[in-house]
Amino acid sequence: MTGASMDGKRAVVTGGSRGIGRAIAEALAAAGAHVVVSSRSAEACAAVARAIGGDAVACDVANLGQVDALFERVADLGGCDVFVSAAGLASSAPAAQVPASELRRMMDLHFVGATRGAQCAAAQMRARGGGAVLFVTSVWGLGGQPSTLAYGAAKAALAHAVKVLAVEWARDGIRVNGLAPGFVDTDMTAGLPGPLRDKLLSRVPLRRAARPEEMAGPALFLCSDAASYVTGHVLVADGGERAR
């Protein structure tokens, strides 16, 4: 019998202090996992860790030395069976105005940092007989939404990493999947001008933004044994937008 129980599993969630990452950390903990909550703010991730009975380790995922240090600490705390990469920042500008520095900043955070985290996590998973990696990507990395050159390209790179890592690491018992949210009400989207928000949501068949908790169910599924034969997949959770 397989299900979404995470009893006995040890998970690491970057971007776990707020929004989608926090909702996923809470769901993993509620399903029985011990969760290491990570973000740049030591206080913010400590507060979430206290609430869910986990641990907190501060880390800027754009800094590879800090990513390595995060996983050294995770090893000391007992190792890692599940890695969720949810850390992220928005970036929006017409393509003609995007400087190379912004392309690099988005790649460093969303792609290079996340894949380094996966490499570190996978080393621990191999020693434990397998595991699951989940990258939070975005529907804006799946199509040509205007003003998403830097952000969308980094998320598209991450969706590519899902496939490559899934194929390479399957022999180690490590599954690698992605979750591509549509419009979710979090700090990231709170600053969008009202007319743009209305325009974006008008394309969503469910006619509303998601709550962060609505990303937790798909994430829990992909991280759990309920998805034991699912790897290399990016699950779109966008209220039906891409069904159009």
Ligand SMILES: NC(=O)c1ccc[n+]([C@@H]2O[C@H](COP(=O)([O-])OP(=O)(O)OC[C@H]3O[C@@H](n4cnc5c(N)ncnc54)[C@H](OP(=O)(O)O)[C@@H]3O)[C@@H](O)[C@H]2O)c1
């Ligand atoms: N909201 C949406 O509509 C939406 C849609 C598609 C995809 N996403 C993706 O979902 C993920 C979570 O976004 P969200 O909407 O939940 O945003 P959010 O509420 O702003 O949370 C972002 C999280 O990432 C952390 N973070 C940001 N930069 C970081 C860095 N350099 N190193 C480590 N942690 C960092 C933040 O904590 P600190 O500030 O403490 O570091 C926070 O925990 C992101 O990858 C985002 O791209 C969001």
